[in-house]
Amino acid sequence: MAAVAAGLRHAQQGGDRRSIGQSARLVIAFFDASALIYLIEGNEPFAGRVRRELAAVSQAHPNLGTAVSRLSWLECRVGPIKHDNAAALALFDAFFTRPDLLWIELDRDVVELATAIRVRHGLRTPDALQAASCLQLGADHLLLTGDASFKRVHGLKVTVLA
Template sequence: MGMSLADQIPDGATVLIDTNPIIYLFEGHPLVAPFEPIFAAVDAGRIQALVTPVTLSEVVTGPLKAGKEALAERYRQAICAGNGWSLREIDADIAVLAARLRIRHRLRLPDAIQVAVAVHEGCHALVTHDRDFHGLTDLLVLGVKTPGQ
């Protein structure tokens, strides 16, 4: 058996978790499988998970659109309640860094914000299922195999 994504993260590290893996976890989607060891490592206290307001907004959109207020609140609590998870607010430094990263890597603004928070906070990696991060050189991207990997 090969190395899991979590095996690539040292003990005590912080990773920024992008939206899709969290949605996969909450919805029990089959695509959560490669990310499960990371979520288990967070639950065990081996690593810390960081999320942004972008992720929180994207995660609760589906339940809110379906009129499931209680489910949206449960998702919010799961992300913001601690237990290895923390939400990093966006400040002026992160906003300017996001603009620079957006220009350098031709990222959409939400993606640039994700990367800016991860870089600013010294995250070991960005955990994602989004191929838009494939050319990123500012930090380790874990989750999606891209051509040449």
């Protein structure tokens, strides 16, 4: 997953992410908050589905990267803070401080695309922001989520885990 950082730097410099590393394509798994909550809190059977999907994708794409939006950071931390669950908060914080994690910021481009997605596909605002964030990764992405409504967005490669 260290290839994510190199891929991002390369893409920001105008390069093609597929040329990173050996000849392997860099595919990035984008986590919607629901998938992260399933995985990190160990909510079965969904946590098992996330693990199996990640295992299958990383077998097919050994340079699999991971990405989240700042919105996922917010959504994942609300429950543990609200319920004063320091152990769960520490697990989420450990994930979010991974050096190989690619962050998609909610900048103007993301918000403009999210607006169009919300209008065209009727997604709720947070879901439209997640979809727009994932689409910033280009064609080689996989959106992991528990919400089937993301399948309405053209161009998103969605895996529904629920």
